[in-house]
Amino acid sequence: MNGPARRFLLAMWEGGGTVPPELGVARRLLERGHQVHVLGDPTIAQRAEALGCTFAPWQRAPHRTSLDPAEDLFRDWELSNPVAAIGNFRDGFMAGPAGGFARDTLEQIASTHPDALLVDGMILGAMVAGEAARVPVAALMPNIWMIPVPGGPAVGPGFAPARSAVGRTRDAVVRAFATRMFDRGLPALNAARATYGLAPLRSFWQQVLDLDRILVLTSSAFDVAASAVPDNVRYVGPILDDPQWADPWAPPWSADAGTPLVLVGFTSNYQGQEPQLRRVVEALSGLPVRAVVTLGQMLEADAVTATDNVAVVRSAPHADLLAEASAVVTHCGHGTTLKSLAAGVPMVCMPMGRDQNDTAARVVHHGAGLRLRPTASVAQIQAAVRAVLHDERFRDNAARLAAEIAEEHRAVDVVAEIEGLIGAVQADPG
Numbered sequence: 001m002n003g004p005a006r007r008f009l010l011a012m013w014e015g016g017g018t019v020p021p022e023l024g025v026a027r028r029l030l031e032r033g034h035q036v037h038v039l040g041d042p043t044i045a046q047r048a049e050a051l052g053c054t055f056a057p058w059q060r061a062p063h064r065t066s067l068d069p070a071e072d073l074f075r076d077w078e079l080s081n082p083v084a085a086i087g088n089f090r091d092g093f094m095a096g097p098a099g100g101f102a103r104d105t106l107e108q109i110a111s112t113h114p115d116a117l118l119v120d121g122m123i124l125g126a127m128v129a130g131e132a133a134r135v136p137v138a139a140l141m142p143n144i145w146m147i148p149v150p151g152g153p154a155v156g157p158g159f160a161p162a163r164s165a166v167g168r169t170r171d172a173v174v175r176a177f178a179t180r181m182f183d184r185g186l187p188a189l190n191a192a193r194a195t196y197g198l199a200p201l202r203s204f205w206q207q208v209l210d211l212d213r214i215l216v217l218t219s220s221a222f223d224v225a226a227s228a229v230p231d232n233v234r235y236v237g238p239i240l241d242d243p244q245w246a247d248p249w250a251p252p253w254s255a256d257a258g259t260p261l262v263l264v265g266f267t268s269n270y271q272g273q274e275p276q277l278r279r280v281v282e283a284l285s286g287l288p289v290r291a292v293v294t295l296g297q298m299l300e301a302d303a304v305t306a307t308d309n310v311a312v313v314r315s316a317p318h319a320d321l322l323a324e325a326s327a328v329v330t331h332c333g334h335g336t337t338l339k340s341l342a343a344g345v346p347m348v349c350m351p352m353g354r355d356q357n358d359t360a361a362r363v364v365h366h367g368a369g370l371r372l373r374p375t376a377s378v379a380q381i382q383a384a385v386r387a388v389l390h391d392e393r394f395r396d397n398a399a400r401l402a403a404e405i406a407e408e409h410r411a412v413d414v415v416a417e418i419e420g421l422i423g424a425v426q427a428d429p430g
Contacts, residue, residue, distance in 0.1 A: 005033045005035065006034045006035070006116065006419070007034070007113060008029055008036045008037070008114055008115065008116055008117075008118055008418070009036075009039060009109060009112055009117050010022065010025070010037070010038045010039065010118045010119075011108075011117065011126035012038065012041075012044065012119075012123075012140075013041055013063070013120055013123060014040070014043045014044060014063070014064045015122070015142075016298075016333075017142070017269065017333045017334060018142045018143075019243070020241050020243045021142040021238070021239035021241065021335065022140055022142055022239075023044075023048060023053075024240075024241040025118065025217070025239060025414060025418075026053055027241070028414060028415050029415055032415050032419075035054075036051075037053065037054045037108065037112045037114065038053045038055045038056070039055075039104065039105060039108050039126075040055070040057070040058065040063075041057065041058060041063040041064045041065075042064070042065050043064050043065065043066065059100075059104050060097075060099075060103055061100040061101040062093060062097050062100070067297050067298060072269075073092060073093060074088055074089055074092060074093070082156070082353065083181065086181055087181070087184070090181070090184065090185045091185060093122065094122055094124050094189075095124065095185030095186070096185070096188050097125065098124050098188060098189050098192035099125065101125025101129070102125040102129040102192050102196065103129075105119075105125065105126040105130070106129045106133060106196075109129060110133075115136070116136040116138065116421060116422050117137045117138070118137075118140055119137060119138075120140055121139040121142075121208060124189060125192055127139065127208065128189075128196065128207070129196075131193075131196075132196035132197070132198060136212050136213075136422055137212055138212060138213040138215055138418060139208055139213070141215065141216045141217060142217045142239070143217070143218065143334040143355050144222075144225065144334060144355060144362065145216055145225035145228075145229055145233075146355055146358070147208060147209065148175040148178045148179050148205070149209075149225075149230065150228070151228040152171075152175065152228035152229070153171055153225050154170065154171040154174035154175060155174065155175065156178060156358065157174060157358075158356075158357025158358050158361045158371075160365060179203065182204040182205060183204045185204050186200075186201060189201065189204060209232075211232065212421055213417070214230075214232055214233045215234050215236050215414065216233060216234065216235045216236065217238055217239050218235065218237070218238050218334065218338060219237060219341075219404065219408055220235035221401065221404035221408065222338070222404075222405070223362065224362055234417050236413075236414040237405070237409050238334075238339075238342065239414070242317045242319055247314060247315045247316060248316075248317070249313070249320055249321065251292075251311075259289050259290050260288075260290070260326035260327065261291070261292070261321070261324050262284060262290070262291040262292075262325065262328070262329060262389075263291070263292055263325045263327075263329075263340075263345075264280055264281075264284070264291055264292065264293040264329045264330070265293075265294050265329075265330050266296070266330060266333075266350075269296075269298060271331070271352045271353065273299075273352065274299065274303050274304065276350055276352070277293060277295075277303070279376070279377070279381060280329050280350075280381055281293060281304055281310050281312070282378045284382075284385065285309060286382060287382060289309065289326075289385070290310075291309060291310040292313065292316060292321055293312045294315050294318070295313065296315065297314075297315075318339050319339065322340060322343035322345055323343065325343070327345065327346055327347070327348065327388045327389050328345050328346070328348070329347070329348045329381070330348070330349060331349075331350055331352050331356055331374075332347070332349040332350070332351045332357075332363065333355075333356060334355065334359055337359050338405070341368060341401045341402060341405060342402055342406070343402060344395070344399040346388045346394035346395050346397070346398045347369030347370075347398075348381070348384045348385055348388055349363055349364070349369055349370065349371045350371075350372050350373070350374050351371070366397055366400075366401055368394060368397045368398040368401055369388060369394060370387060370388060372384055
């Protein structure tokens with residue numbers, strides 16, 4: 001620990017794959033002797049307290065009390081229009097309820113007296129509270145960089161990185177569109193700020209970009225946006241902790257089965273992924289492989305049927321499976337993607353929305369896998385899996401990324417970055 005023990009307030013939400021890395025940051029702080037108080041959805045309470053954190057639930061802000069998909073705050077899998085999905089998330093979570101998030105956070109700041117506030121990068125109302133209370137604030141971004149900034153890549157469509165003037169123009173147009181879309185949330189966000197005497201913002205993302213620190217929990221070698229981010233951004237490497245609810249894994253095959261192992265991991269949140277998983281199982285059932293499908297917490301055990309060579313389980317420690325796996329088939333959520341690449345395992349990506357299209361574009365850009373549509377046929381899935389298994393270039397590129405990610409882990413200390421934030425803000429309070 002660099003300096004005295006500190007108190008941290010961590011504001012987070014039940015974002016599926018966002019939870020393990022953010023609680024992973026909390027675990028690292030606790031191991032260094034700090035105290036962490038978590039403010040989050042009631043569904044997170046048991047996991048946070050098991051680590052040694054204290055916990056308080058959101059009261060006025062939107063939150064979930066169960067993992068039942070019927071209680072999902074956004075139900076974006078029911079929306080075929082991605083623009084509508086963005087507006088739903090903006091108005092239903094980020095901007096519309098910013099006042100409720102701010103008030104809940106300010107109450108916890110008053111009762112716990114944190115030395116700094118750590119907040120998920122999507123909870124803008126909690127950032128308002130930290131600014132109003134004059135507490136150092138760091139945003140945690142448990143994925144790739146997804147904020148439109150000058151010179152950065154397009155956000156959302158999953159375009160390949162620009163290589164020409166035409167591509168850069170394309171990206172600028174998409175960034176401008178994304179900025180306009182989110183700026184529609186400014187009135188609600190500025191209303192929350194006005195409640196606490198804070199000046200209005202000129203743009204929606206200024207609430208995040210003006211924070212003391214933004215800690216991006218991914219690899220700068222993987223994320224093509226790394227060269228365009230502002231000076232207050234730090235890439236601190238991916239937090240690769242398996243979720244606490246992962247069950248032990250006992251393979252149903254003999255140790256000398258001799259066929260490649262394929263791990264199938266789709267979203268830990270719900271996105272209506274059953275049809276995709278069933279086609280993946282059918283595809284793998286016709287290949288000379290062994291496969292393990294992990295369903296996650298959101299699907300019922302009978303959502304997908306196992307076959308002779310495809311085991312279907314609620315969960316299993318991905319770290320153990322990846323040590324043996326030859327390929328991964330995934331929706332390309334950030335956690336599964338970075339765990340796979342950190343293990344040097346190439347991928348077949350079937351992104352279903354959110355940040356997954358852009359994450360998949362980076363996998364393809366680095367030559368570490370192939371991308372399919374979520375509606376890909378059984379034959380298309382089989383062809384992609386064969387290619388990833390038999391073309392050594394995919395494994396070589398995944399191995400190269402694994403070495404780069406490991407080097408970042410050795411060079412960057414997320415706890416030291418957070419500790420340094422407090423000292424830097426205290427030294428320059430203006």
